[in-house]
Amino acid sequence: MDSSTLFGIATMAYILAMIIYIVYLAFKKPQIGIIATTITVIGFITQTFAILLRWKEFYDIGKMGILRAAPLTNLYESLVFFVWCLILGYLIIEFKYKNRSFGAFVTPIAGLALAFIDLTGMDKDIHPLVPALQSNWLLAHVMMSFIAYSTFALAFSTALMYLIIKTEKRTEPSYIFWTITMGIFIVILGAMGLDYLTYKVAIKNPDVLIKSFLFKASFFSNSTAVSLVSWIIAVAFIFLLWRYGYLLKKVISGFSLSPEILEEITYKSIAIGFPIFTLGGLIFGAIWADQAWGVYWSWDPKETWSLISWFAYAFFLHSRFLRGWKGKKIAIVAVVGFVLVIFTYLGVNLLLSGLHSYGSME
Amino acid sequence: MEKEKDKGFIDKIWDFFASIRLAIVVFASLALTSIIGTVLEQNADPERNLRLLAKLFGKSAAPSLFNIFESLGFMDMYHSWWFVTILMLFAANLIICSIDRLPKILKVVKDPIKPLSEDRFKGFGIKKEFVLNGGPEKTKGVVSEAIKKVTGFNLSEVKEESGYQLYSQKGNYTRLGVYITHFSILVILLGAVIGIFFGFKGFLNLPEGKTYSVAFSRTGSMSQTQEFERILNAVEASAGNLQNASKLLGIDENSLRTMMRKFGIFPLGFSIRCDMFNVDFYSKSDMPKAYRSWLSVTKDGKEVIKKIIEVNEPLKYEGITFYQSSYGLVPGGVENGIFRFRAISKDGKSEEINARFGGSFTLPGTTLTAKIEDFSPALGFDQATNRPFTYAKQMNNPAVLISFFEGGNRKFGGWVLMRYPETWSLPDGYTLEFVGVWGSQYTGLQVRKDPGVWIVYLGCFAMAIGLFIAFFMSHRRIWVRLVDERHNTRVIIGASANKNKQAFERKIDTLVSHLTKTKEGGK
Numbered sequence: 056m057d058s059s060t061l062f063g064i065a066t067m068a069y070i071l072a073m074i075i076y077i078v079y080l081a082f083k084k085p086q087i088g089i090i091a092t093t094i095t096v097i098g099f100i101t102q103t104f105a106i107l108l109r110w111k112e113f114y115d116i117g118k119m120g121i122l123r124a125a126p127l128t129n130l131y132e133s134l135v136f137f138v139w140c141l142i143l144g145y146l147i148i149e150f151k152y153k154n155r156s157f158g159a160f161v162t163p164i165a166g167l168a169l170a171f172i173d174l175t176g177m178d179k180d181i182h183p184l185v186p187a188l189q190s191n192w193l194l195a196h197v198m199m200s201f202i203a204y205s206t207f208a209l210a211f212s213t214a215l216m217y218l219i220i221k222t223e224k225r226t227e228p229s230y231i232f233w234t235i236t237m238g239i240f241i242v243i244l245g246a247m248g249l250d251y252l253t254y255k256v257a258i259k260n261p262d263v264l265i266k267s268f269l270f271k272a273s274f275f276s277n278s279t280a281v282s283l284v285s286w287i288i289a290v291a292f293i294f295l296l297w298r299y300g301y302l303l304k305k306v307i308s309g310f311s312l313s314p315e316i317l318e319e320i321t322y323k324s325i326a327i328g329f330p331i332f333t334l335g336g337l338i339f340g341a342i343w344a345d346q347a348w349g350v351y352w353s354w355d356p357k358e359t360w361s362l363i364s365w366f367a368y369a370f371f372l373h374s375r376f377l378r379g380w381k382g383k384k385i386a387i388v389a390v391v392g393f394v395l396v397i398f399t400y401l402g403v404n405l406l407l408s409g410l411h412s413y414g415s416m417e
Numbered sequence: 418m419e420k421e422k423d424k425g426f427i428d429k430i431w432d433f434f435a436s437i438r439l440a441i442v443v444f445a446s447l448a449l450t451s452i453i454g455t456v457l458e459q460n461a462d463p464e465r466n467l468r469l470l471a472k473l474f475g476k477s478a479a480p481s482l483f484n485i486f487e488s489l490g491f492m493d494m495y496h497s498w499w500f501v502t503i504l505m506l507f508a509a510n511l512i513i514c515s516i517d518r519l520p521k522i523l524k525v526v527k528d529p530i531k532p533l534s535e536d537r538f539k540g541f542g543i544k545k546e547f548v549l550n551g552g553p554e555k556t557k558g559v560v561s562e563a564i565k566k567v568t569g570f571n572l573s574e575v576k577e578e579s580g581y582q583l584y585s586q587k588g589n590y591t592r593l594g595v596y597i598t599h600f601s602i603l604v605i606l607l608g609a610v611i612g613i614f615f616g617f618k619g620f621l622n623l624p625e626g627k628t629y630s631v632a633f634s635r636t637g638s639m640s641q642t643q644e645f646e647r648i649l650n651a652v653e654a655s656a657g658n659l660q661n662a663s664k665l666l667g668i669d670e671n672s673l674r675t676m677m678r679k680f681g682i683f684p685l686g687f688s689i690r691c692d693m694f695n696v697d698f699y700s701k702s703d704m705p706k707a708y709r710s711w712l713s714v715t716k717d718g719k720e721v722i723k724k725i726i727e728v729n730e731p732l733k734y735e736g737i738t739f740y741q742s743s744y745g746l747v748p749g750g751v752e753n754g755i756f757r758f759r760a761i762s763k764d765g766k767s768e769e770i771n772a773r774f775g776g777s778f779t780l781p782g783t784t785l786t787a788k789i790e791d792f793s794p795a796l797g798f799d800q801a802t803n804r805p806f807t808y809a810k811q812m813n814n815p816a817v818l819i820s821f822f823e824g825g826n827r828k829f830g831g832w833v834l835m836r837y838p839e840t841w842s843l844p845d846g847y848t849l850e851f852v853g854v855w856g857s858q859y860t861g862l863q864v865r866k867d868p869g870v871w872i873v874y875l876g877c878f879a880m881a882i883g884l885f886i887a888f889f890m891s892h893r894r895i896w897v898r899l900v901d902e903r904h905n906t907r908v909i910i911g912a913s914a915n916k917n918k919q920a921f922e923r924k925i926d927t928l929v930s931h932l933t934k935t936k937e938g939g940k
Contacts, residue, residue: 182704183699183704183706185704185705186705186706186707186708186727186728186729186741187728187729189707189727189728189729190729326888327888329884329888330884330885330887330888330889333880333881333884334880334881334884338877338880338881341873341877342874342877345870346729346731347728347729347740348740348742348863349618349731349738349740349742349863349864349865350618350863350865351870351873352609354451354454354459354495356455359451359452359454359455360455362451363448363451363452366444366447366448367448369444370441370444373437373440377437378437403455
C-alpha cells in the first residue's frame with residue numbers, strides 16, 4: 056500500500072466523521088458521538104501512517120538523509136500536515152473539554168482543506184528537493200509554522216462560533232462582519248471549485264493559474280453575461296447569509312458550548328500558537344534565510360505577510376491583557392488574524408511573487 | 418510656575434509615547450504600508466510596476482499613479498525615510514511603555530509575599546475550605562509538608578489569633594517574561610541598525626579561473642565608465658592592496674577609498690578565486706540538485722582557505738560571507754573556455770585532453786583527429802523533426818559537435834553530451850568523455866559583511882526565552898489559614914496564578930484530596 060491510498064482513506068474518514076458529527080448535533084445521542092470520534096481517530100491514525108510512509112518514500116527517492124526527507128516541501132504536503140495538526144488539536148480539545156459539538160466545526164475545515172487540494176488539482180507527486188530547500192531548518196521551520204497555523208485555525212473557528220452565538224441584531228457591526236467574512240470564504244471556494252470543474256486542469260504553476268484559470272469560469276469570464284451573473288449570485292449569497300444568518304445561531308446555540316468556553320479555547324489556541332509561530336515561523340525562517348541567502352530579513356512578500364499576521368496576533372494578546380478587551384471585539388481580531396494567515400500561506404504563493412516561490416504549486 | 422508648565426509638556430510627550438493608542442497607530446500603519454510594499458514590486462524595473470498599476474487601475478491612470486508612488490518612496494519603501502521613521506516610533510513606543518510599567522511590575526516581582534487579612538480570602542479565584550482532625554499545632558506540619566510535596570512551595574508562616582497562616586509564592590520572576598520579549602525586539606532592531614551602518618551587502622560574479630579582491634554594491638553607480646574600469650584594474654593588479662593601487666593610479670589612498678565607495682566597489686582585504694562551478698541535476702531531469710562553487714581564498718599571497726560552497730553552505734572569512742546565489746555564462750566564455758575531455762582507449766588507458774572551441778586534437782593512440790565544430794549549453798532534439806536545438810541559456814545539457822578526421826577525410830562525427838555517457842563511445846570501442854567547458858561560467862556570489870548579525874541572533878534567542886516565560890510559566894501564589902475550631906482545624910486555602918489557572922487549581926485539588934484522605938486514614 057502506498058501513501059496516497061492511505062491519504063485517500065484518511066480523507067474519506069474525515070468527511071464521514073464530519074457527517075456523523077453533524078448527525079450527532081441533531082440527535083444528541085452519545086453513541087453517535089462516540090462513533091464520530093472513533094472514525095476521526097481512525098482517520099488520524101491512517102493519516103499519521105500515510106505521512107510516515109510518504110516520508111520513507113521521499114527518503115528512498117531523495118537520498119539526502121532522514122531530516123531532509125520530511126514531506127513538507129510543497130503546497131500539497133503542507134496542507135496535509137496542516138490538516139493533521141488541526142485534527143490532533145481538535146482531539147486534544149475534545150478530550151480536555153469532554154465536548155464533541157465542536158467537532159462539527161473542525162472536521163469541515165479539515166474536509167475543506169483536503170477538498171481544496173482536489174479542487175485546484177494540486178500536484179501530488181514527490182519531487183526531490185531543490186538546492187534552496189536542502190537544509191535541516193526545513194523540518195523545524197515548516198513544521199512549527201504549520202503547528203501554529205493550525206492553532207490559529209482552531210482559534211478562528213471558535214471565534215467565529217462565538218460571534219455567531221453572541222450577535223443579536225442584523226445591523227450590529229459584528230454580525231455584518233461574520234456574515235460577510237463567511238460569505239466571501241464560501242464564494243471564493245465555490246468559484247475555485249467551478250474553475251476546476253469547467254477546465255479540469257491540474258494547475259502546474261501559479262502564473263498560469265492566475266492568468267488563465269482563476270475565476271475564469273465565474274467572475275472573470277470572457278462572457279460578460281456569465282461574469283455578471285456570477286457577481287450577482289455572489290452578492291445575493293452573501294446577502295442571504297446576512298439575512299438568514301441567525302438560523303445558524305440557533306443551530307450553534309443548540310450545542311452545549313458556552314461562549315465562555317469558546318472564548319477560552321480561542322485565547323488558549325493563540326497563546327500556544329503565537330510563541331510557536333514567532334520562534335518557528337519568524338525566527339527560524341530568518342536564521343535559515345541568513346544561511347541560504349545571506350539576509351535574515353529582506354521584506355519579501357512572504358516575510359512581510361507573516362509579520363503582518365504576527366502583528367495581528369500580538370495586537371490580540373495586547374488588547375486582551377492591557378485593555379481587557381473581551382468578547383466580540385477580540386473574536387473579530389482572531390478571525391481577521393486567520394484571514395491574514397491564509398493570505399500569508401496561500402495568497403502570497405498564488406498572487407504575489409517572492410523569494411519563497413518554491414512553495415508554489417510547481 | 419514656569420518649571421511646572423515645562424514638566425507638564427514633557428509629561429504629555431511621555432504619555433504620548435507610552436500610550437497604547439500610539440502602539441495601535443504604529444502597528445496599523447506598519448501593516449498597511451507593508452501590504453502596499455508587497456503588491457508593488459520592490460527595487461524592480463519601472464516597467465513591471467507600471468504594468469501592474471495598469472492592470473489594477475487602468476492604462477490611463479497608471480503613469481501618474483506610478484509617479485505618485487515613486488515620489489513617496491514606495492518603489493523601495495522599506496528603506497524610505499518615513500518607513501524607517503515608523504519603525505523608530507515603534508521602538509520608542511516599546512521603550513517608553515516598558516519604562517512606564519516596569520516599576521510597578523518590579524515591585525510585584527521583588528516584594529516578598531505577605532500574609533493576608535481574613536476578608537481578603539474571599540476574593541480568590543481558587544478557593545478551598547475543609548476541616549482536619551486535631552488543632553492547628555498538630556495539623557500545621559502535615560499541611561505544610563503536603564503543600565511542599567504537591568506544589569514544591571517553601572512556606573513562610575505567621576502565628577495568628579486563632580491559629581496560623583502559611584503563605585508562599587513561586588515564579589514571581591516570570592512576570593518579567595513580557596519585558597524580556599519586548600527588550601529582545603529592541604536588541605534585534607539595534608542589530609539591524611548596526612548591520613545597515615557598518616555592514617556591506619553586495620555581490621560578485623566570479624568567472625571560473627578568475628580572482629577578485631573586491632565585491633560590488635548593488636546600490637553603487639554601476640555604470641561601467643572608463644574611470645570605474647581604471648580603478649578596478651588598478652586594485653586588481655595590486656591584488657587588493659589599496660596602497661599599491663593608489664600608487665599605480667597616482668592618487669592618495671584616501672581619495673581612492675572615496676572613489677571606490679562612490680562606484681560601489683568594496684575592498685575585501687583578501688582575494689577570492691573560483692576554481693570551478695558546477696550544477697548537478699537530478700538524474701536526467703532539468704531539476705537542479707546542487708549548485709557548487711569551488712572557492713579558494715588568498716591573503717598576502719598565501720592560500721588560506723579552500724571550500725566548496727552550496728546554497729545552504731556559505732564560505733566565511735574575516736567576517737565576510739560568500740553565499741551561492743546565482744550563476745550564468747560569461748559573455749564570450751565558450752570561445753575562451755577550455756573544453757575538457759577524457760579519452761579512454763580500448764585497453765582502458767585514459768588521458769586528459771584540453772581543447773579550444775574550433776580547435777582540433779589527436780586521439781591518443783590513433784590517427785584520428787577530432788575537431789570541435791559546434792557547442793550548445795543545453796542541447797535538445799525537436800520531437801517532430803529530431804533536429805538539434807538549444808533550449809536554455811544556462812548549461813543545462815552541454816554538448817559539443819565533434820567531427821573525426823583521418824588523413825584529412827571526415828570519417829564520422831556527432832553530438833557528444835556531457836550528461837549522456839551513451840554518446841561518448843566512438844565506433845571502434847574508443848571512449849571520448851566530454852568532461853565540461855572550464856572558464857565559460859561564472860558563479861554569482863552574494864557577499865555580505867554584517868557585524869550586527871550576532872546581536873540579531875542574540876535578540877532572537879532572548880525573544881525565544883522571553884516568550885517561553887511569558888506564555889508557559891506563571892506566577893503562582895498560595896495562602897493557607899489554619900483556624901482552630903474546637904480541637905479541629907478549619908483549613909482555608911486561597912490561591913492565584915496569573916496564567917493557566919486551571920492547571921494550578923488541579924494541583925490544589927490534588928493537595929486537598931491528599932490532605933482529606935490522610936485525615937480519614939488517621940481515624
